Amino acid sequence: MKIGVNVPNFGPGTDPAALLTWARTVEGLGFDLLMVSDHVAITPDVAVRYPGPFYEPFTALAWLAAHTERVRLGTTVLIAPYRHPLLTARMAANLDALSGHRLVLGVGIGWAQQEFAALDVPFEQRGRLTDEHLRRLRTAWADTADYGTRRIPLWVGGNSDAGLRRAVRLGDAWHPLRPTTPWLCEAAPRLRAYAEEQALPVPAFAPRIALRLTPGPVSGPQRLAGEGSIEQISADLARLRLLGADTVVLDPYHGDPEQTRDPGPAFEALAAVAELPHLRAAFDPAPTRTEQPS
Numbered sequence: 001m002k003i004g005v006n007v008p009n010f011g012p013g014t015d016p017a018a019l020l021t022w023a024r025t026v027e028g029l030g031f032d033l034l035m036v037s038d039h040v041a042i043t044p045d046v047a048v049r050y051p052g053p054f055y056e057p058f059t060a061l062a063w064l065a066a067h068t069e070r071v072r073l074g075t076t077v078l079i080a081p082y083r084h085p086l087l088t089a090r091m092a093a094n095l096d097a098l099s100g101h102r103l104v105l106g107v108g109i110g111w112a113q114q115e116f117a118a119l120d121v122p123f124e125q126r127g128r129l130t131d132e133h134l135r136r137l138r139t140a141w142a143d144t145a146d147y148g149t150r151r152i153p154l155w156v157g158g159n160s161d162a163g164l165r166r167a168v169r170l171g172d173a174w175h176p177l178r179p180t181t182p183w184l185c186e187a188a189p190r191l192r193a194y195a196e197e198q199a200l201p202v203p204a205f206a207p208r209i210a211l212r213l214t215p216g217p218v219s220g221p222q223r224l225a226g227e228g229s230i231e232q233i234s235a236d237l238a239r240l241r242l243l244g245a246d247t248v249v250l251d252p253y254h255g256d257p258e259q260t261r262d263p264g265p266a267f268e269a270l271a272a273v274a275e276l277p278h279l280r281a282a283f284d285p286a287p288t289r290t291e292q293p294s
Contacts, residue, residue, distance in 0.1 A: 001241045003279065004033025005270060006076050006208060006251040009055040011260030016063070018263070019055065023064045025267055027071040029274040033104060034068070035076040035208075035249055036060055043114035051257050058091045065099035074104030076208055076249060077157040077175065081110060081121050081129040085136035092137075093147040101150050106175050107134065108157035127162060134170040155206055159183075161190075168195045173204035178251060181225040181236050188243045204246040209236065211250040213269035226250060234276050 007022045008014055026034045036057045039046050061073045073095075078088070088105075096103035109126040110116065116123040134154065141147045156163065156171030159179060164187065167174035174191055176184065184207060195202040209226035211233070218228035225236045240248050250273065252266035253259060259266070273279070 001237075001245055002032035002247040003237075003273070004035055004072070004074070004247055004249040005031050005211075006035050006037070006249055006253065008253050008260050009036040009057065009060050010039070010050045010052065011257040012051065013259075013261035013263075014053060014055065018260070019060060019064065020067055022263065023068055023071070025263075025270065027068050029270055031071065031270070031274070033072040033074055033247060033249065034064065035074040035104070035106065038075055038078045038082070039112070039115060040079075040082050041115045041118035043112060043118050045112045045114045049255050049257070058095055061103075062095050062098060065095070065102065072102045072104055073099055074155070075106045076177075076251075077106040077108035077155070079110040080107045080133040081116070081126050082119055085133045086140060088133065089137050089140035089147065092152055093141065096150060096152050097148055104153045104155060106155040106157055108177075109163075127166075131166065131170065134166075138170075156203075157208075159187075161194075164191050165194050165198075167191070167203050168198055168200050171203050173206040173246065175249075176207045178208060178210050178224055180221070180223060181239055182221070184225060184240070184243060205244050206247040206249065207240065207245060208249040208251050209240075210254070211252040211266070211269050211273070212254060213265075213272060230272050230276070233273060234278070237273075237276070238278060 005026045007026065009019065023034055037050065038057045039050055039054055042052050042054055057075045057078060065073055092103060092105050107130065109130045113123050153172045155173040155175035156167035157175045157177055158166060159176045164174060176187065188205060192202050210224040212227045213230060213233065214228055216229055217232055226233055237248060252269055
């Protein structure tokens with residue numbers, strides 16, 4: 001099981017130096033994947049949680065690709081209806097090639113109604129538009145003479161039944177966002193059931209969970225996976241491994257933009273996770289782009 005990190009690419013404390021510090025910390029601690037989020041128009045409904053400056057994901061990841069060697073780079077999640085699918089196909093394929101084939105493209109349908117309106121995209125049709133977008137991505141990438149032969153992993157975000165079904169039909173992995181552990185334990189069998197229902201392969205399981213390290217345990221049914229003492233976080237990761245998770249993305253941002261001014265607590269939590277004994281095998285250094293496996 002690989003472990004990734006959702007890095008804030010927005011907020012009052014975020015600038016190129018901060019992004020570079022995040023990237024070097026994530027890669028230096030041995031994490032496998034660095035992901036960023038997506039917004040285009042920072043409308044009031046977006047700005048409450050994700051204010052500017054907001055670094056557009058393809059631009060930010062292309063820059064970070066030049067400053068990293070090993071860590072994979074991805075989106076959690078790119079809002080598919082915001083861009084023409086051929087633009088997404090081109091930008092993703094170029095970024096994948098320029099980064100040494102390290103891209104993971106997570107996509108979602110979006111939620112910010114004011115942002116949809118600012119972009120002249122019909123909010124009520126976002127599910128249909130996302131399905132069409134994913135199909136057209138696959139069609140474009142089938143032209144390997146133009147886009148290359150590497151299959152870019154497509155992770156489909158969404159916690160609804162429609163999201164699970166979309167992941168089965170159109171994705172390489174299902175990427176649920178910030179759930180509770182009991183909910184994941186219930187949803188993982190549903191993913192398999194939907195795949196059987198449609199006579200399709202079961203996609204990989206790659207959840208994004210919270211990362212909020214507390215001095216003592218957190219109790220209650222609303223405790224998010226990845227929230228609580230280091231023992232609780234360790235147990236959550238072990239449970240996800242048993243559920244078949246291929247990759248788990250840790251999300252240390254909890255909705256307060258002021259967090260972006262001081263990443264110290266997040267770095268401490270990431271370091272604590274990196275030291276968990278049962279994860280050490282996943283953190284063995286992998287070959288860089290210029291090295292050959294022994």
